[in-house]
Amino acid sequence: MPYKILDKKELAMNEVWYKIHAPHVARKVRPGQFVVVRAFPNGERIPLTPVTWDREEGWITLITFVRGKTTMRMANELKPGDELLNVAGPLGNPAPMKKFGKILAIGLITGMVEVFPIARAWQEIGNEVTTLHVTPNPMVILREEFENAVSRHIVEGFDLQPGWGMNEIAQELVKRAVAKVKELLESEHWDLVFIVGPAGGQKAVFNVVKEYGIPMEADLHPIMVDATGMCGVCRVTVGGEVKFACIDGPGFDAYKVDWDELIHRTGFYAPLERLALEHYLKTLQAQGGEQ
Ligand SMILES: Cc1cc2nc3c(=O)[nH]c(=O)nc-3n(C[C@H](O)[C@H](O)[C@H](O)COP(=O)(O)OP(=O)(O)OC[C@H]3O[C@@H](n4cnc5c(N)ncnc54)[C@H](O)[C@@H]3O)c2cc1C
Ligand code: FES
Numbered sequence: 001m002p003y004k005i006l007d008k009k010e011l012a013m014n015e016v017w018y019k020i021h022a023p024h025v026a027r028k029v030r031p032g033q034f035v036v037v038r039a040f041p042n043g044e045r046i047p048l049t050p051v052t053w054d055r056e057e058g059w060i061t062l063i064t065f066v067r068g069k070t071t072m073r074m075a076n077e078l079k080p081g082d083e084l085l086n087v088a089g090p091l092g093n094p095a096p097m098k099k100f101g102k103i104l105a106i107g108l109i110t111g112m113v114e115v116f117p118i119a120r121a122w123q124e125i126g127n128e129v130t131t132l133h134v135t136p137n138p139m140v141i142l143r144e145e146f147e148n149a150v151s152r153h154i155v156e157g158f159d160l161q162p163g164w165g166m167n168e169i170a171q172e173l174v175k176r177a178v179a180k181v182k183e184l185l186e187s188e189h190w191d192l193v194f195i196v197g198p199a200g201g202q203k204a205v206f207n208v209v210k211e212y213g214i215p216m217e218a219d220l221h222p223i224m225v226d227a228t229g230m231c232g233v234c235r236v237t238v239g240g241e242v243k244f245a246c247i248d249g250p251g252f253d254a255y256k257v258d259w260d261e262l263i264h265r266t267g268f269y270a271p272l273e274r275l276a277l278e279h280y281l282k283t284l285q286a287q288g289g290e291q
Pocket of ligand 1: 034045046047048063064065068069070072110113114220221222223224225250266
């Protein structure tokens with residue numbers, strides 16, 4: 001089945017938006033669920049989240065953070081009219097659609113993409129939702145969409161300084177997130193906190209939230225392969241039990257997650273990921289040299 005790219009654009013620095021023909025996903029997907037995409041014949045499978053969809057027209061939109069080889073190849077090589085090889089889904093459990101009351105929904109960098117469908121649906125069923133996007137300023141996305149969808153949208157942006165690498169960005173991200181969340185929890189009453197983002201940032205924010213005893217849900221991002229419960233690569237420990245994030249999650253009670261284990265496992269393939277990216281960049285350079 002062809003998964004045609006109907007449209008594509010760069011929304012912000014390293015943030016690419018795709019509109020994809022995928023009627024079987026569009027028909028059934030619910031907020032909180034994801035898809036697994038394989039874009040190239042020799043490529044890996046990566047989990048991504050439908051941000052918006054049209055059930056009748058049969059399309060979904062995806063936003064990728066260009067962070068490693070696959071997302072960079074997608075950004076560089078795919079254009080409208082091309083087809084993705086596979087779009088499997090919808091996968092995972094939908095987010096719980098309940099009246100919690102006043103919700104603080106936090107997205108760290110591209111995590112905001114996954115917050116969008118869930119926050120909008122929570123607002124629609126009668127919750128009062130505040131969304132908080134913590135991100136480098138050049139990576140602010142979906143501002144207008146959030147402003148139209150929820151009660152209040154806060155962007156906690158920061159400028160990137162010359163010479164900063166991923167470590168410095170991660171440190172600033174965590175510092176900003178923790179300070180802003182403390183300020184919001186100190187000044188207002190909340191019934192639920194929800195967060196999507198890198199595991200280190202999620203854990204740092206959780207450590208603040210637990211001081212206030214507010215219920216908290218987190219969408220987890222362990223590495224996934226099949227994403228249908230058959231391999232266990234995505235296993236996480238929740239409440240002392242082994243769970244598979246692709247079928248038991250991706251949403252879990254933040255108070256029960258073994259954060260240190262998750263952080264350790266997520267970084268497992270970092271050296272190989274760096275190698276794959278370096279190899280791809282060298283190929284690009286070589287191609288550039290030939291022209
Ligand atoms: C349920 C779920 C939903 C997601 N939704 C989105 C989304 O909407 N937009 C988006 O930009 N990203 C999303 N991600 C993360 C996305 O899958 C990774 O950014 C992507 O796999 C990176 O591939 P890469 O080759 O470009 O980078 P890599 O070099 O492969 O990896 C860079 C980083 O991504 C992590 N990663 C690599 N492979 C996977 C994998 N198969 N599963 C999970 N993490 C991986 C690595 O641990 C590493 O930290 C989601 C992840 C999950 C689990
Ligand atoms: S990714 Fe294989 S079981 Fe979840």
